[in-house]
Amino acid sequence: MHSFTEENYLKAIYKLEEQTGDNVINSDLAKALSIHSATVTDMLKKMSQKKLIIYEKSKGFKLTGKGKKIAVSIIRKHRLWEVFLVNNLGFGWDEVHDMAEQLEHIQSEDLINRLDTYLGFPKADPHGDPIPNINGEFEKSKAVPLSTLFAGKQGKVSAVTDHSTAFLSYLTKIGIALGDRVKVKSIEEYDNSYTLLLKNKKEIAVSSKFVDSILVIVI
Structure with missing residues (x-):
């Protein structure tokens, strides 16, 4: 099991890797998480020891296969919860992000898989972001x-x-x-x-x- 902080780091790193297609640097991650660079450096060292990232001070860092798998799982949970909150509880698409940020840390994969089934295996969340399937695969978009x-x-x-x-x-x-x-x-x-x-x-x-x-x- 990983801490909420580690999961937030992994998700942020994943999204930055998607945007740049390259290694992530400390300052970009610190900006994304709205924290100090020194705090980022300390956490990255711990995550490197857990083999969640590959970290080189001069080149930046990137997710390992293990780290990427966890990040995609968090994204999957976040986006499925957003669908549930909008479609089943009547929240607006402008209200659900912060609530899903809390719900994404629920550890039960069985719950999330049942939620996916209950929702009819949605392909995208209320903001149009693709939802990875149970195997962590995203549907490609031409957008x-x-x-x-x-x-x-x-x-x-x-x-x-x-x-x-x-x-x-x-x-x-x-x-x-x-x-x-x-x-x-x-x-x-x-x-x-x-x-x-x-x-x-x-x-x-x-x-x-x-x-x-x-x-x-x-x-």
Whole structure:
């Protein structure tokens, strides 16, 4: 059994490895966890001794096979609990992240497998993130950031990468949900802001940060 802190580290490292495709450095992990670099270094040494990571001070670190397996298990639990909280308990997609952060540390694999079965083996969580199956395998997605679309192109919203309450609440307020079609009407050269055309023919002006945080399937 691993501590909550170790599990949080493993999950954060896994996500950073996904983003960079390379070794993770201390400062990036410290930023992701909102803690001091010195604290990160101490924990990484302990995790290296447990063979959860491969750590080299000059090159950074990466998960071992053992560490990756644990990280994927935590992600699986987190995303399944989010589905349950939204679909079965009526919470909004902007309310469930923090609750799932607590529930993801439940150790019973039997409980999680039964939860998966009860939910009908969902492929994605309420934010569109893929849920690994019982074997730790993710379904591949063809989604791309909305920011990669040129003016005149459109896509179907498949996921969001910003899970903050502020961002999700804003999406709900302006009427964007998973499955909606969004068209890039124009891109402002001066500040790279976007004008989007939504499903109800409503136009909205948004920042480049906004379109970076939305993943779409190009249609």
